[in-house]
Amino acid sequence: MKRAMKMLGTLAAAASIAVAVPAFAHAAGGSLIINGRAYQDPKGCYNSDQWPLRVDNKTDQPVVIFSGPDCSGDQLRVLFPGQYAIDEFGQSVSVPDSNDD
Structure with a gap:
């Protein structure tokens, strides 16, 4: 039961960030590191074919x-600036894009 409640809390947080993400008017500043590969000032969607997915958000915006x-399926987790995560089910990472508003 505790696990289910934790998952619901995580999903609620992800949903609230997903609504807020399109409000940003520019690409993220900084670096997004996905499985050891760095993307400078990232925007859009980044796919990965490596598992588990390792994401280090060194940008100034949250990523999902x-x-x-192609940033489809379930939103598994939101990473705020400075956060790092390993996700065994993740396949892609979305970064705010100026074309989303």
């Missing part, structure tokens, strides 16, 4: 990990 390729 998705269960499917």
Whole structure:
């Protein structure tokens, strides 16, 4: 039961960030590191074919990990600036894009 409540809390947080993410008017500043590969000032969606997915958000904006390729499927987790995560089910990462508003 505790696990289910934790998962619901995580999903609620992800949903609230997903609504807020399109409000940003520019790409993230800084670096997004996905499985050891760094992307400078990232925007859009980044796919990975390595598992588990390792994401280090060194940008100034939150990013979202998705269960499917091309930022499809379930939103698994939101990483705020400075956070790092390993997600065994993640396949892609979404970064705010100026074209989303």
